[in-house]
Amino acid sequence: MKPLSAWTLQTATELPQLTSIERLESTVLSLEFYLTSDSLWIVYYWPNRSKTAFRVVFGQTGKLSIKRINQIENGLSILLKSSTGKYCTHITFPDQRYPMFRYKTDFIPDTDLLLTYWPKDILCFTKNWKITASAKIHASQIGNRSGALYFSLNRPKTGSIFYFSNLTALNPYFEQTETSGSELVGGNWPEIGFSLPLSDHKSLSAGVNYTLCDSFVLLSEVVPKNAIETSSRYIEYLAKIYKYLPKPDTSTHAWPEIAEKGLKDMQFHSGYWTYGGGHHYLNAYVSDYKTPPEIMVQLAVLLPLVEYTKWKGEKNHPIIEKLKEGLWAFYDEDLKTIVRWLPALESNLDYSEEQKKPRVMDSWYLHHPLMNLARLAAKGDKEARELLLRSINYCMNVAKKFKYKWPVFYEMGTLKIIKAETAEGEGGEKDVPGTYADLMFKTWELTHKSHFLAEAKRSVKKLEGLGFDLFYQANNTTFSAVALLKLYKLTKQKRYLELSYVCLAGVFKNVQLWKCDYGNGKHFPSFFAVYPLKNAPYTAAYEEQEVYAGLYCYYEEAKGINMIPGLKLLIAEFIRYAISRIPYYFPTLLPQDMLTTTAKTGEIDPSLWVAIEDSRDGWEQAGQVGQEVYGAGISFSVIPRQYFKIPNEEFLIFIDYPLDQFTPKKQTLYLSIGGEDEMACKLQILLVGKKNYQFKLSSIKGKTTEPLTPNSITKEHLSFTVHAKQKLKLQW
Secondary structure (H helix, E strand, O other): OOOOOHHHHHHHHHHHHOOOOEEEEOOOOEEEEEEOOOEEEEEEEOOOOOEEEEEEEEOOOOOOEEEEEEEEOOEEEEEEEOOOEEEEEEEEOOOOOOOEEEEEEEEEEOOOEEEOOOOOOEEEEOOOOOEOOOOEEEEOOOOOOOEEEEEEEOOOOOEEEEEEEOHHHHHHHHHHHOOOOOOOEEEEOOEEEEOOOOEEEEEEOOOOOEEEEEEEEEEEOOOOOOHHHHHHHHHHHHHHHHOOOOOOOOOOOOHHHHHHHHHHHHHHOHHHEEEEOOEEEEOOEOOOOOOOOEHHHHHHHHHHHHHHHHHHOOOOOHHHHHHHHOHHHHEEOOOOEEOOEOHHHHHHOOOOOOOOOOOEEEHHHHHHHHHHHHHHHHOOOHHHHHHHHHHHHHHHHHHHHOOOOOOOEEEOOOOOEEEOOOOOOOOOOOOHHHHHHHHHHHHHHHHOOHHHHHHHHHHHHHHOOOHHHHOOEHHHHHHHHHHHHHHHHHHOOHHHHHHHHHHHHHHHHOEEOOOOOOHHHHHOOOOOEEOOEOOOOOEEHHHHHHHHHHHHHHHHHOOOOOOOOOHHHHHHHHHHHHHHHHHHHOHHHOOHHHEOOOOOOOOOOOOOOOOEOEEOOOOOOEOOOOEEHHHOOHHHHHHHHHEEEOOOOOEEEEEOOOEEEEEEEOOEEEEEEOOOOOOEEEEEEEEOOOOOOOOEEEEEEOOEEEEOOOOEEOOOEEEEEEEOOOEEEEEO
């Protein structure tokens, strides 16, 4: 065990000598309260008499005293006083079906005050009040991601704790002290949990109320046996807490208008395009004319644009033709595969980064464009099919060379590994076996040749036992989950379904379930944002859009499958927040002073409807990486998934949730909302023509219907609030 702080040693000495001052019980949980010289503690006694203590108030200077204890609904309210100010803490049971409790503490300082020391808020003890020597920490906060901590007490085998800090409640503290919500939940055993960021240069103001903690605790007597059980329970526990987590409202955006503005910008703004080898190509970033075109960029925009034009009912678009004309120029006859950089302009590579060299490949970059070619081929694109099949053998040879364990960078001709690991001791791109499996499965669906399916099965074996370490890049981990779900549906082998849970647990561990509302964070929503890499310091537009599309696909594929509790809830809620949040990557919706003027690549043009790559902590400027042209497909991707047409009618149905049913019959539409646990979502009827309609939306309950009243009515739309699992009938 690591050396202990003086504060922990003092607590470990005091607590065993004290008598409980209060007890709070739910139908499934009993908590004891203890007051040490400087802290108020909740202590939970496990069945084996081990103990876990949660510090709900820290008095800093000692001399902490209780002034009043009141019974409140489902809990207690305790008022305390110290030499620095007043504390009020509420301890409640959000749902008495589960061993779950919440503690929220507010503080009013008596004078302007600097907080220069703050300990973690969880300590674990044996039945004899000795500090527990070890535990297994499964997950903790990284950067600005969720304030979640999941750990098990294994020696003696005791149970597990899922702890979640609602960092949104601390925004006034962060704003006042100019601190951040980053890296606050975790710690080094045995001192773990949440601690405030220190305010050693900007004081709290006298007489102002600040929330110092808002924490949810879910207890379980189960110690997970393996990575699959750990991941599944992470999803289940997160969903249980999520239901009671304070959540911000969502915004509704006119996505079709945004799409058309973006399409116009792409068509006529020269900063999008480079000419080389006889064809036009999209730049990766606006006005980046130095870097050669990349195959991934072309297909990242082409695929959603094809989906969008099909949704519109158009046969094609000039940009689609322009992009298709140049794809074959990426094919290398010697290697028998597509390559990353356009060969005609690869002499422009400046060697400034490991991958900016001819024939150097990033492992996931090999698969990503091939996966998009497979998607286009599935839509009937014959050229995409041929280019895919001409390249697929090379991809298979590389997989076999690396034994399905992929490095970061390698040389395409020699297959010499240039960079083996993402960081020392962490291995290569661990989710790429899943993206390779996704590619193989898609190719099998196209060709029905069994060796592609065999490759998919062979590859996903490399995902077993990795747990949260499987996650490398959010979009690719999500695609891996989809491939595994499809394998499960085909084979009925449960291990594939369970491995898909491991992938999704990695994704949901990598999200930000709190709203950054300080500094620049006031200008863009961040709740439920997903980070592109496990250590990335910012969220990224394109990866978010692909995670959204991937989770939407997973939900569609999962219909009729009995999933672990809470998974469909989290997927549906991610979709709802994604389509509300992602437009704020467009600089047109942001104050210009929060955008950098010195992007790493290319230029930032605030007038363009194309996303900046990066949104960061509220104290940092956005767009530091650049304005990503390959993110231009965001709106094209959202519209076909959330806007629904009725044949021969002049209105659209928009819903910010996935659907379980959409069945039009004459002048009636039957809908079933997706998700779980009656979470609320939005449904809009959008009028897009001159025809006059009289709409009636009803909720179906058994054999009866109940009319629903719109929240708002305008000339353009009717808006309703509906709920997960709700069955609806629309008549006109």
